[in-house]
Amino acid sequence: MTPTTTISRAAAAFAFAAALPAATAQAPIAFDIPAQALDATLAQIARRGGVQLILPPELAQGRRAPAVRGALAVDAALAAALAGSGLEAVRHGQTVVVHRAAALGGTLGEVRVTAEAERPGALPPAYAGGQVARGARLGLLGNMDVMDTPFTVTSYTAETIENQGARTVAEALKNDASVRDSTPDGHPFENFRIRNFAVNQNEMTIDGMYGMAPYSHTPVEMFERVELLRGPSALFTGMAPAGALGGTVNLVPKRAGEEPLNRVTLGWRSESQVGTRFDLSRRFGQSKEWGIRINGSFANGDTEIDGQSKQRQFLSTALDYRNGGFKGSLDAYYSKEKFNGGTTAGIYFSNAALGVLPAPDGSLNQFPGAYGEAENKAAILRAEYAFNGVATVFANVGVRDGKVAGYYTGTWVRPTSANGSGSLSMSGQRMYENNVHLETGLRLNFGTGGVRHEMTLQASRLEMDYGYDANSRSGTSNIYNPTYVAMPDLPGSAKKWSDKTFGSLALVDTLSMLDDRLKLTLGLRRQSFKVVPTADGISTGGEVAYDKSVVTPAAGVVFKPWGPNVSLYASYVQGLSQGDSISTTSGYARNYAFAPYKTEQAEVGVKWDAGTFTNTLALYQITKPTLITFDTDAGTDATDGGEKRVRGLEWNTFGEIARGVRVLGGAAYAQGVQTKTQDGTLDGYTAVGSPRWQANLGAEWDVPGTNGVTLTTGMRATSSQWLTNAHTLQLPGWAVFDLGVRYTTELYGRKAVLRFNVDNVADRSYYSGIFREGTAIGTLGAPRTFSVSLTMDF
Template structure:
């Protein structure tokens, strides 16, 4: 039986739960203004400090290297801010010092320590400019940005969210966001690995590369794929998030991927990494961080990358250059920061390809993943961005914040449409190439107010925010080559499309929104109820296919309960996603050119989070429903009456099983069902590109008796998946293995880390995912990565 959920019902459920809890739970004695009661269990020191700062309402920032490997016995009893930090840091040789700007920093030794006052910066438990501390093991963080709600502890977040750290990216030698998210069982890449476009599936629904956000702002991330060298965090919020973040420009609803750029550390850093990737690609990466002034209020972080050489695809070469700069200033009651990057890439003599099977009705074996089916093609991509952000504390309880950024994208070459359509199971088929050229210019902004207050015994964390994203997109008419015969396993030389003409403006889109949300805390915030709503406006100013101005309201309600003294959180949420309505581009259709209204995705989710101190589990169940466009087979008219319902269970875990063994991964089960298809033809079929089972497990083991030596592995598994709505084409299951080793040492008082990894150890040929109807993408070839990092 299928159950439909409405926002009003979900809101009533949450309110009733809060009332019931109020009637049966005993009142908890409120802490005095001078001291509060804390119950922080034994845990890694970084985790204990983050929890204490969160509950005390102070902004804490520190270099995680200071707390690496340190444990805390916890904190139980009544403490002031000063005495609480003193107790947590006893015997550690570390001290907490409050700066004149209200930010508390962690430093070694007693010199320079000052008495702490109670400085509250509400709504951002770890500070809006500082990401939450790393969890034990350093692979993920203790918290993440939850859209307009700001940075929140994972245990206080009524959604499923994971934040991957820069340390994890470096140790995995992950050079793009897609390679970072290999560790997440809820995420799969839809395009071939190494393709110039990295598009994802989260919980069985698409999230395109254009839907990635930077510091919560859409439209600013590099187009195609995102390099990781300038990133401090890659945060994944699973499920739709229109109320939390606003509508993504490409309409992705499966989740939200937010990128946090690197910023200046509290300790100086000069780090050089030299890397080699098979076949002959070599890159240099320079990372420099400094803070200046007597109180180190001004900081600068620079990252620069230059790389060139051949890739793992036969005869393909790649050249790239990246620079990024972040500057920030910590004033008295205000903070200001500027971020910018420029990323240039050129790929020559080849591109990963997607294979179509509709003409043969079956899925043959995958080719050797290093096979180059598109020799001679090239792609040039240029991306740049600059962003200004700031905060001002009106009082200890109210903070205003604003961000504005501009991004520019240019591309030229055979970027999309790299496809081969098979004619028989022997791999014969026909291909063509498409030459393209285009641009996009984006201006994105966010303005808001965040505050904390109390009504009786109920606490409130109120947030109001307004966003605007304007994008102008232009392109030249694509030029397609003549079809040419080739073979999947023994490719011929492709026919290249001719030159493109002049570019013309094709889209002029503006997305504006206003949102308000309140998190109500009951019983010393052991019960948290979040209620919010966002009004979204979508405007398309071009007359072709049609002018467009629509509004939608997307609500959300979430409940989080901490019923025991043990660090366990029970949560549930109802939240909606929002996608821009599709434009009908089929010239055969009677309603060719029609633009549908924005459509909403609805999710209901419930789960439990259990923090064992150094190891955390999350188990959740969810249901997502999304509108889809269907065509009437008789009239050929399109409508937006179709639906897809994904129901699933997720288990994720991370942390340290022992001091020398760290694990990260999870398992997901998803049942993706088509409903209300045209004429009921595909009703109850499985949606394409959604395996029922996905599993990922990575592990790191510090070898006993050899200081600094660590072995690692990553296992990825996906069950079989359909490639078409009719369920006639099925790609088989696959399992892939990666192995790694690293060794950290000191040479002439310089920290040096050597890393090596072998990805897809067996060079397994497999179909990785589905991008378009009847098409599959090819997995990554065996790839050797070697790097050496030295800190000066």
């Protein structure tokens, strides 16, 4: 970690003056950078000019730079970008420090400059176009630039989330070709499939900590970034509650910027959801060492599901303190979401002769009597202290209590006739999940010969207290013409099912050589997982006692043979998930708990940063153990010798490809195969929920001559996929298109942004994918949805 450096303004002014003659001798560079976020512009200039940029993120917060075009020396380009901002760039050799400009004629006092760009906790700046960031958090490694990461990562910015009208993490991730929802839009939970593996809503991290995200939908108002690390990542994040084998979603909380912020948004969403959001922040103290940021939202009204209404309440507070080598923060939130008048359903197919019926209209309400309420509250305290440029200690603790009551899972329709009629399955639940997450560690930065080390030692512990109970009922209906069926009564309370404990100790080191053109990352994590079930958990939920540990390694290398704009990389990493258990009570001949499953990923790729847009290409293979059941003389037995393998090729692109034209998206080709099955019967068959092709591509165009009008469009497409291992049922492929427009202007002297978006313009009815492996349930795609919002800064 780069230490905090104290520089007097007199010395800074002197250094700047001394640099001027050198600047005149600098070779001009052809710049063509559009007007955009200030941090993105400065990062591009620094990269093109081969200088190290030190930019405290609070100085760039909310600031935009004008267009920088023409043949300019680096210092001249920096001056042009900072014109009118009240900031200045001070050069110290090949390092450029940005801070507030000294007042003319005033006394030059002392200014404290923190090299945030080099600190693991610093927020990477936005990339050209502002839709994604230059880097993301890689678990215990902290923030890393995308060009230095031996994996595939994308960090979606708050600007993108707000412009697209996203309210939840699931809606923000619709930008990504590797991600598909496994629950419908109207469902009270949000689960995903990433790289053709399941990732559940309770497996998202907040600043790298599992168990802190809400136990339901996760509102995005309090987050500056939604980050996606594709593939398993047990070394960097530890074992996820259910594995998170396809990828890790990390959420980065907002912090108070250097300048005061007063922002209010009013919005409407079909059918009649009306809501408001606010975002307020201030810094206090002689050196603005204290910061507070408050985010809140409220929405109420009818949704796009016929007859369904929802109410959302959310409030978060982020406090932070910085002084010398100490940094601390406290994030707290309260979230409550209620729905009435129905919920979406999965369509359960079990008749191969009948096949998969055409998808019903996504706005149809299959369970008009359903209702539910989810309530979550959490607090996360973080602290770190940098003793010097070599060592930093950190400690973090988080608590979250979440509970739900209503019809959240187990609501599906099983058609038995070609006209769509069939049976209903209904389940009303009470559930709770109360978590405590602790972690502490040490970061070391040091050199040995010509090698620079960034080493992290981390210990973590996650404790989860889980309870559940449910009542069920069946009935009859029709997927094309639903009828009202009375829902079962909710149970009186949730019964405690289990206590789960995840403990780990990890050591990872990133070695930088050859002037940072070669980076090698090596690490090990010892992970333990323990389940202590209750009698109710054993008898009702099938919970089993479990106490296993395992060591998981990872290795990655990044090489930049032609300079900083091209990275070649390769990596190996594992994901961990609870091994299956068999018992005599479940019909097996013995009682046995398998060790945690090790899912392995090998990945190679190339990343090309063209200055204002970036392309990444990744080739990967993921193999996951599966359970195989077989018969013996003693009875039914099982082994964990089965295997599912996914081989894939991913292309991702983002940035500004021409003046005022931005792109965001990519395409993914995957071959998911059952490689080891019982008696080899299904070896070579395509795995369930593994489409060959997925593609997402979005574009924005700032219309010339309109002074603030931007047109947006997006496309999402997925090829067909199997619902059953034996290939008896298959979901068809689909494609939907989105359109939007926004207008940035001033109202009464204040910045204002008006947005209008239409998702699924053609109102296509389709199955977006599978609900989960093992049950042939298709997830319905969302119907056409309109949204309008007005954001103003006061």
